[in-house]
Amino acid sequence: MTVPETAPETAPAPIVALTGLEVHFPVYGSLIESIRRRPRGYIRAVDGIDLTLMKGEVLALVGESGSGKTTTGRVIVKLTKQTTGRLEFEGTDVSALWSQKELRGYRRRVQLIFQDPYETLDPKQTIRDFVAEPLEVNGIGTAEEREAKVIAALESAGLRPAVDFAARYPHELSGGQRQRVVIAGALVMDPKVIVADEPVSMLDVSIRTELLRLMLDLRHERGLTYLFITHDLSLAWVIADRIAVMYLGKIMEIGPAEAVIRSPRNPYTQALVSVSPSPDPPDAGMRAKRTILEGETPDAAHVPTGCRFHPRCPVAIDRCKVEEPPLFDLGGGQSAACWLVEGDPRPVSDQPPVSDQVPVSDQPPVSDQEPVTTRLPAPAATVNPKTPEAAP
């Protein structure tokens, strides 16, 4: 599978833009509280992010469970209402677009693909009916036109002969074919943007590759733009032009895939890169460079003060406890939210080892905490991950 290094030849114009997006879910402790609408707190799923999708690009949104990546995707397809913030589509503010009629028009252009093809498909519905459903709901075309669109979408998704597949039921298909049907269901509306939430996570490696290739082919054929949501940095590496790394509702780092993976600047990104699995048997040197963070992502109802990553950060300084770092522009399209890179946009190889910094070792203010694993002192190597060219 050849991965195009750059997005197709289109003028880099924003197609989707999020500004100051916040999504807070109220937490009600009792029925009384919910009737009075007085929540005892908020889950800050997305806590102030700016994100722009450029036309024709694949932007990967990477993060662990609870990072807010899925919520962000749902805001873009307007399945979740933002608390504050602005959503623009092709330059038009669509933040306040909520009537059924307006939403229909919007969702023709912005489609969502879910992770689990087993749950997305109705076992009692033929493939034809599944793919045709959005057309019928939106009253598009005559019966013949709809049939033609369904067949075309199935063919685009690589299900050939399409007429044959159209008459089948989900249980007659393999996992990979089912996910192709889901893709066909998105394509039939001729969308401009596809938000794909973990689209290949349930699939075997070889089938995964076929689907990633299909998605990239479709981007060229149909001029699609993707927001590719995944917890797997290595998938992002393979498919994305740009990668945004989220942690607890904030973007920690964003930039071209090459920069984010090869010279990550935020300590969270660095740790993620260092533990990202690889099928190359690790030698002792590689293992020592791994930074296994303690604990798990804290509960989004109790976001730590200052930099939200500081309780788990191996190189946190005092400032991190009190003040939240903004995204600092590092040049070349890369930005990182970390005080350690403030005013220091040098390439990472020129960085002094950060291990000189005093690690903060106080108790993280989180309830669900795992007091486990050795905290590796961050060696210079984790800050400067010169990944050896693994040569199998």
Added chain:
Amino acid sequence: MITVATPRQRTLPNQADPNAPLLVVEDLKTYFTLDSGVVKAVDGVSFRLDHGEALGIAGESGCGKTTTALSLVRILPSNGSIVGGSVKLMGIDLVPKTENALRRYRWREISIVFQGAMNALNPVQRVRDQIAEPIEERLGTSATDARKRAGELLELVGIPKARGAGYPHELSGGMRQRAMIAMALACDPAIVIGDEPTTALDVMVQAQILKLLEDLRAKLGLSLILITHDLSVIAETCDRVMIMYAGRVAEEGPVAEVFTRPRHPYTQKLLAAFPNIHADRRTLEVIPGSPPDLRDPPPGCRFAPRCGFAMDVCSVEVPPDVTFGDVRVACHLFPPGGDGGGVAS
């Protein structure tokens, strides 16, 4: 961290031969009977596991890796049965054992950590009690001792003793998986089988769990069988790897050798299809076609219909196992007596 009651103070089964290898599986065949035919899920699998060794079994969905593991302790669905071969634990063949006799071996000799910790734990029982239960039942210890030991086991896997009084829903995903590991260790088994133990976890938690398994192995002298579709997990944790395809072993050998110098075309394809951020942003490979229907597998090599190197002989004759040093390959590209250097590429 409190160390658990001294490992290996276990009583061996009566007929155990202390000089025999820990586990030797030979020509294991496990079939499932469906209305539409017999599925040959595991069809002639052989391997061995030595004391303290970690073996990874890898392959795509439906290759028989989980069935192989479940066959060792015969936790099979009711339509599945072992139809041939032997599973020798310290010289004792478990296959002919009656269901009742086999209970002596499950959990006490071979235990399993299942994939979905949320489904495997009882939601309405305290975590500590769930771990104490098998200790009490299998080892016949008093309830108080069993509970004390459960507390020690929780500490051993990195869960504060006090959290053991809670219920599974009060634990995070990573903690639940730790509790599952504690449960598997409850009766101080010789072999722990991990069936996709980290699959549903976040990458950072996965790294923590793998580290824990590694530590436990060193501390307790455990032998591990790790079943996963994720080759990277095996690269991180195992000494040896066994690549399975369509119910048979394609290649088996030391991790370092098999992953850096894969011989079987299937192993090569599988590795090439794996995205790896530590390598170049390379072109990922697709394995054309799909695995065969195991009700009616192709004669000869089962990978032949998808193999780029297939020769005439491949679709007729089952490739014999050929060993090169420590590596075993079943592929006609490597005829018996060859030097094994002709790595297909």
